[in-house]
Each structure stands twice: as C-alpha cells, then as structure tokens.
Amino acid sequence: MKRFLIAAVLVLTALMNSxxxxxxxxxxxxxxxxxxxxxxxxxxxxxxADGGIYxxxxxxxxxxxxxxxRDGWGPGTAWKLVRPGHSLGRMELRMDQPLHPNNPTYMxxxxxxxxxxxxxxxxxxxxxxxxGFDGISVKGGQKYDFSAFLRNVEGEAKxxxxxxxxxxxxGKDPKLLAEAKVNVANQNWQEFKAVLMPTADCKTxxxxxxxxxxxxxxxxxxxxxxxxxxxxxxxxxxxxxxxxDLKPRFMRFPGGCVVHGGxxxxxNTYRWKTTIGPRHERRPLKNTWGYHQSMGLGYxxxxxxxxxxxxxxxxxxxxxxxxxxxxxxxGMKGQAQDVVPMxxxxxxxxDALDLIEWANGDVTTTWGKKRAEQGHPEPxxxxxxxxxxxxxxxxxxxxxxxxxxxxxxxxxxxIVIVGTAxxxxxxxxxxxxxxxxxxxxxGLPIIDEHYYEPASYFLSSRQYDSYPRDRKTKxxxxxxxxxxxxxxxxxxEGLYLLHVERNADIVCMTSYAPLFARKGATNWNxxxxxxxxxxxxxxxxxxxxxxxxxxxxxxxxxxxxxFEGDKAGVLQPEKDSHYGQSVVLNVKTRRLYVKxxxxxxxxxLAHLDLRRFGKAKWANKTVLTGAxxxxxxxxxQPIVPVQQAFNIQPRTDITLSPYSFTMIEIEL
Numbered sequence: 001m002k003r004f005l006i007a008a009v010l011v012l013t014a015l016m017n018s019x020x021x022x023x024x025x026x027x028x029x030x031x032x033x034x035x036x037x038x039x040x041x042x043x044x045x046x047x048x049a050d051g052g053i054y055x056x057x058x059x060x061x062x063x064x065x066x067x068x069x070r071d072g073w074g075p076g077t078a079w080k081l082v083r084p085g086h087s088l089g090r091m092e093l094r095m096d097q098p099l100h101p102n103n104p105t106y107m108x109x110x111x112x113x114x115x116x117x118x119x120x121x122x123x124x125x126x127x128x129x130x131x132g133f134d135g136i137s138v139k140g141g142q143k144y145d146f147s148a149f150l151r152n153v154e155g156e157a158k159x160x161x162x163x164x165x166x167x168x169x170x171g172k173d174p175k176l177l178a179e180a181k182v183n184v185a186n187q188n189w190q191e192f193k194a195v196l197m198p199t200a201d202c203k204t205x206x207x208x209x210x211x212x213x214x215x216x217x218x219x220x221x222x223x224x225x226x227x228x229x230x231x232x233x234x235x236x237x238x239x240x241x242x243x244x245d246l247k248p249r250f251m252r253f254p255g256g257c258v259v260h261g262g263x264x265x266x267x268n269t270y271r272w273k274t275t276i277g278p279r280h281e282r283r284p285l286k287n288t289w290g291y292h293q294s295m296g297l298g299y300x301x302x303x304x305x306x307x308x309x310x311x312x313x314x315x316x317x318x319x320x321x322x323x324x325x326x327x328x329x330x331g332m333k334g335q336a337q338d339v340v341p342m343x344x345x346x347x348x349x350x351d352a353l354d355l356i357e358w359a360n361g362d363v364t365t366t367w368g369k370k371r372a373e374q375g376h377p378e379p380x381x382x383x384x385x386x387x388x389x390x391x392x393x394x395x396x397x398x399x400x401x402x403x404x405x406x407x408x409x410x411x412x413x414x415i416v417i418v419g420t421a422x423x424x425x426x427x428x429x430x431x432x433x434x435x436x437x438x439x440x441x442x443g444l445p446i447i448d449e450h451y452y453e454p455a456s457y458f459l460s461s462r463q464y465d466s467y468p469r470d471r472k473t474k475x476x477x478x479x480x481x482x483x484x485x486x487x488x489x490x491x492x493e494g495l496y497l498l499h500v501e502r503n504a505d506i507v508c509m510t511s512y513a514p515l516f517a518r519k520g521a522t523n524w525n526x527x528x529x530x531x532x533x534x535x536x537x538x539x540x541x542x543x544x545x546x547x548x549x550x551x552x553x554x555x556x557x558x559x560x561x562x563f564e565g566d567k568a569g570v571l572q573p574e575k576d577s578h579y580g581q582s583v584v585l586n587v588k589t590r591r592l593y594v595k596x597x598x599x600x601x602x603x604x605l606a607h608l609d610l611r612r613f614g615k616a617k618w619a620n621k622t623v624l625t626g627a628x629x630x631x632x633x634x635x636x637q638p639i640v641p642v643q644q645a646f647n648i649q650p651r652t653d654i655t656l657s658p659y660s661f662t663m664i665e666i667e668l
Contacts, residue, residue, distance in 0.1 A: 023587050024668060027612040030555030030585060033504035036249040036312060038497075038549045039511045041478060042302075043256030045289045045524055046517035051133035052531065053516065054297040055236045057144070057224040058130045058207060062284065062294065063093070063105045069286045075105045082129045082208055084173070088112040089126030089211075099149050099189050099220045102274065102283040106220035108153065111211050123173055125161060125210030128219070134520060135204035136224070137533040138164060138177065143227040146194045148209065149280065150184045153216035157185035160217065161210040162194055164224075166202045177202060184217055196224075203533065221280040231308050234301065239516070242529055242536045243309060247549035250312040252386065252478060252511055253302045257288045259389040260318040264288070265338060269318050272299045272355055276374065289523040300371070303359065303380045314418065315355065316386035320348045320400040324392040324423075339396045342403070349407045356382060356412050386418040390450060393422045393434035402442060418446045418476055425449030427463065439473040446508065450479035458482055458492035459599060462575040464503035475506055479513035481541070485526040487639050487659060488628035490540035491599040494661045497548050498580040498597055502572070504556050512545055519634060530634065539632050540639045543624050547641070547663045551593035553586035560612075561594065564605035579604055579656075585613070592616075594664040598656040601628075610666070611650040617667040619648035625660035 042048065050056065059078035067073055075093050083089060089111040098104040111126045130136075138144065144164070152158050161181050165174035180194035198205070207224055211217045230240040254270055261268035264286060274283035275298030282295040299315070306313040322338040340348070354367050359382035361368030368379070387404060391397050405417060419439055422431025432449070439447045453461075464475070477500065482489035493512070500507045517527035528545065530537040558572065561581040566573060573579055578599040585592050592613055598604045610616075622643045630638050648666055656662060 024590050026555045026585055026587050029559060029612065030557050031504060033501060033554060033556040033584060034508040035552055035554055036509055037501070037504070037507070037552060038246075038248060038545065039250035039252065039311065039314070039509060040243060040246065040248040040515055041252040041256070041511035041513045042254070042515050043513070044254060044258055044287055044293055044297075045256065045514050046527065047133070047291065047521040048514070048516035048518070049297040050292065050294050051518055051521065053235050053239045054294075054301075055226055055229045055234055056294070056296050057132045057136045057226070058222055059133050060292070061130070061222040062103045062220060062280070063107055064103060064284045064294075065292050069292050070290055073292075075107070078132075079107075079128050079130055081126075082210070083126050084123030084210070085114075085125070087114045087124050087126050089114070091128065094218065100281050102281055103221060106218055108216055108218050109211050110216045111214050114212050114214060125212045127161075127208055127210030129206050129208045130222070131204075131206045132224075133518075134533060136164075136206060137203045138198045138201065138205050140198050140200040142197065144178075144196045144198070145225045145227055146180065146196055146207075146223065147191060148222040149189050149191050149220045150182070151189050151218040152184045152187050153218060154187065155215045156213065157183045158211055158213040158215055158217050160184055160192075161208075161212055162196070163208045163210070164196050164198055164205055165208055166205055174206070174208075177205060189218075189220070195227075223279075233304050233308065234296075235305060239529070239531060239536055240305070240309075242538065242542075246542075246546050247552065248309065248311050249549075249552060250314050250384070250509065250511075251302070251306050251309075252314040252316060255288070255316065255389060256479075256513075257323055257389065259316050260321070260323050260391070261288060265322055266340065269322075271351065272315070272317070273351065275299050276358075276370065291521075299355075299358075300374050300376070304376070307380065312383055313359070313380065314384040314386055315382075316389055316418075317352055317355065318348065319388045319404050320345050321388065321391045321397045323390070337392050337394060337396070339400060342399070345400060345403050349404050352385065352387070352404060352408050353411055356385065356408075356415060382415065384416050384418055384446075386420075386448065388420040389448075390420060390423045393420075393431045393438065398434070398438050401438065405442060405444070416445045418448055419444045421447050421449045423450060425451050427466070436473070440471065444473050446474050446476045448476045448478040450513075452479070452481055452483060455482045455484070455486075455489040455492040458489075458496040459578050460576050461496065462499055464500065464506045467503070467506045469505060471506075474508040476509040477507055478509070478511055480510070481512055481514075481526060483526070485539045485541065485631040485633075486628065487540045487624075487626050487630050488599060489526075490544045490624075491597055491659060491661055492578075493541055494544040494548070494595075495578065495580050495597045495599055497544075498582045498595060501556050501582045501584065502558055512541065532634070537632060537634055537637065540624070540630075543639070543641050544661055547595065547622060547624070547661065551584055551595060551663060551665070553584040553591070553593065555585040555587065557583040557585065560609055561596070562607045562609075564607065581606065583610075590668045592666040592668055594666070596654070596656055596662040596664075598658065598660050598662075601658050603658060604656040606654050606656060608652045608654060609650070610648070610652070613666075613668055615650070616648045619646040619664055619666045620644070621646035622663045622665070623657070623660055624662075625657045628659045
C-alpha cells in the first residue's frame, strides 16, 4: 500500500508539473513585446578580454606587445630577466624562424652559468618572470595548466624549470608555490605542458621559467590558465556568472569601435578569420583603446559563450568604411573617414558570407569544417548579423553598405541584418536621419542606435513615443548609459527602459554599454561591471538591468497600474514625471512581471489591477533603493536588491519608497 501511495504521489506531482509547464493564453489588452529585448554588448575596452573575462593569467605571453599599441611598450613588456643563484646569461629578442607568421616574435635565453657557481637555496638558472595583470591570483589546491612552445637551439637537452612563486622582495628568495620541470631536446618548436597546483592562496604570485642547463633555448607563446573556468571553456567564472545572472537574450560583439579599428585605419580592422583556430596561430592586434589584443578570446569563444548562456550571437562586421575618428579626425566633416575602393568590396562581402557558413554550415562545407575542427561540429545557429558600427552615414558609407547588404541578404535571406544609425542617435541628428533614410530605402530589418546622456535625459525623454508606427525597420538600442554610476542614474535608465517596453512595436533589442572595466585600466566611465583579480563589483545600473533581464516576456500591458494622484483614466505619467510602470507577461513560463520605478524624493502609491490574469500561486517582490547619490564601488556595495515574499491579490495597492525600483514576479 505504501509503495502504491508513493507511486501515486509521484504521478500526481508529474502531472502538476506538466500542467504548470504548459504555456498560457495571453489575456486581451496585451501588446506583443520582443522576447529578446534585453541583451549585452561586449567590447574589448578597459581590458575586458585580456586581463578580464579571458582567464589567461600571463600578460604578453607571446612577446607581441609593441610601441604601436602604447608608448614604451615592447616584446619584453610584463617580463623581466631573473637569474637566481648569481647565474649568468641574457635574453634576446628574435624573429627569425618564428613559431608562426602571425606571432613572429619570441625570446631566446642564453645561459652561460647556471649550476657551476653555487645553488642559492635551490634557485638557479636564467629565465623570465611574468607578474600577470597586477599580480597573478591563485588558490591553494586548485590546478593551473601551464603551456609553452620551446626549442633547443643546439647541443645537449636543456632542463627547464617552471615555477609559481610568491615574490618576497629584493634580495630574498621567492616562496615556492608550485613547480614542474621539462627537458627540451628538440631543435624544432615543441609544445610543453604541465599542471601546477599551488600549496597556498596568493594574490600576488608570479610565473618563472628558468633554463638550468648551459646553452640557449627559444621560448614563445606561454600560457597559465586555471582549470576551473566557466564550463571549462577558458573564461573567468565569476565574471561570466555575473553575465549569466543578467539573463541576457543576446550578445553583440566584438565592438564597438573595435570592429573597424577605431582611429587607426584599415590595417587595424578586426577581421574575424584571424581570431579562430589554434591560439598560437591567431593574429594579435592593437586594441582601439590603446593596448593589446592577444585574440585568445576570439570568435569561437564568443559563439561558445553565447551558447553557454543561451544568448543569440550578434556578431558585428566592418563593411569597408573606417571610423570617422581615424587619424585624429573626430569633429571633422568627413575628411577622416576612409573607405575601401568599390573594386575591393567583394573581399568584405566574402568575409560576411564565410562567417555565416562558419557559424551555420555543416561539416562538409569549407568553413563549417573549420568550426568542427575547433571542437564544435554542430552549427551555432546564427540568426543576426550586424554590419558596421557608428560610422558617419556618408554617401560613401551608403554605397558600400548597400553593396554588402544586398549580396548577403540575397545569399542568406534567413539572416536578420542589423545596420547602424551612426554616432549620436537623437532626433534631428543628420546621421540618424540619413541612417533611417537608408534603412527605409533598402528595407533594413533592424537599425542600431547609440547615445550616452546624463540622467536628466533618461528621466524626461520619451524618444520612441514620436517614432512613426508604420516603419518596417525596428530599433536596436545597442549602446546607451547615463553618465555616472549613482543610484538616481540607474533609476533614470530603468524609467527609460519602461518607456522602451511601452514602445515594443518600435524597439526590439537593447544593451547597456560598456559592459566591463578593469580596476586601474579603465578607458571609459561609467561601466556596468567593474572588476579586479579577485571579484566583480556590481553597479546600481547592473541591478536595474538584472531586473529587466529576469522579467522578459512576450506581451506588454500598459493599463494595469495607476499611480495615486494622477488624473482619472491616465495610466502613463507625463514625460517629466519621474516615475513609471510596466507589466510584462511571459506565456511560456506563466510568469507575470510588474515593474515600478519611483525616481522622485516622495513616496508613491500605485494601484494594481491584475484581475484579467487569474489567481496567483505565489509572488516575490524585489526592491532596489537608497540615497539618490549613492553608488557601489571597490570599497563598499551599499546598493543591492532585497527580495521577499509578497502577498499578491487581484487588486493590490503598493507603496513605493523614494528613489526605488520595484519588481514583482508572479506565478500564474
């Protein structure tokens, strides 16, 4: 009997879960809203990639830093010669017979005396030390994968010691954390690997590679990577988890101005084909923001990250037009915008076609085979492709954009093309006007608008209320942010997103920018997530974005909330009223989300009428509030959301604290 009852309970539970999982029918009064409304935009700015989400712990591991990237830089940047035990030797920069033409620079270590003099407390040899990005942070008992390409120049095999150490200051032996030894006999390049397990935590560790045998050894493409990365895919777990918690629906990458080389011209344009394949064969590039891109984080890793987080990939390709800021040309009337000759545009078209094949083609295709060789035989399922980023909408741009757009859409009508509205996408801006004119002429599916403004703009602007409703082209708000990290600015951004949800027939996608910034290496403020070697620091804007990401759905309802004191029958406050609301229904998950923003200094009372949705099973309320000028920083995080159970009724009144954002999640 007991066994029968248990079986009956299990069956009943399964049936209940099955019923709960069934999509519901949306009640009347809803307006369709994009399920992909909130995503993220990743650009390698402020060391977001190397030294950021790419988990590589060594800096300049391929000796490819150079003065073009930053004054005073060179192949030896981030490295120093070490010779413990008074060993004698030197290092020499070389480029003959490189490991790969895309990474032509390497180091040769000459050892004149390593062991003959005396063994200084076990430390001898000639070698190199790398301190990573402001120190290497390691955890005791965890495993770290070391690899390097080594070549014995001549003579007997060379013994090489790899050591993780904690430096103790000048004149003192470093503390040994982990070590391994390899013998280098081959006079051709050979990859060597070792697993290092530190005996203790250390925030300021360094990696030493020491040649212990007299003679010469060539060294290139060194790497130290934690084994514990996000899903084992080489990205830093805590930073990617911060992205996962946003529940983003898509990711735009790799930029931003990074796409077309920023102010450096076509030689520095980001070309996706040089970022795939074995890492030592990828071509590094100067970063637009004044540092080095190793391309360890390349297109394969971007697509893999999208798959890991359930995001639609939105790669952005250059389209034969440079940034108008080339050669210091910001503010000019177009003299600085370079264009490729029309006779060369087929190369740029082919790059786009090959990317689609690489992402979606089967293993029998040329580029699908290359994807499979990297470990992903199944297609990635690319849906969106962006062409261009913030270029001035000049006649030359229009000619080249139309050329590539027509050929890509003819070959792949299933791909949704995202175009650009140029820099500064406000009504009355000539680039915005020209961009929309081009979009309507060619039937562009989505146009990408960008703007960065003070909080006052987001508090009062209702830009999309005035957009024509008969346009076929939808808006992707691809870059936007207030101009500081204070709570009031985050609330202003939240109020603006409520306005965007109300205009879901116009706006189909949004992404805050920039996404990441490393402490001590920040190119732009504000950013959504700041970080150091130990942890991410989440801003007020991050938590607002998180609540919107967690409340995605397919239908918007604008007539379920009324604020006390507003005119009878008026459901949306005037544009200068710093408060607002939105109700979104997800019919797939049977969740209803009520979002309420009060960016005023007064308490607000909101009347909710949710009778059309039926009886609620449960509800949670999440509130973000505090002083309007408060902000989260490296020293303190005073502004965090607080969640609690909420007794929801079909008709409910809710009091909103001053300077607060509230989200109520309801299961139906």
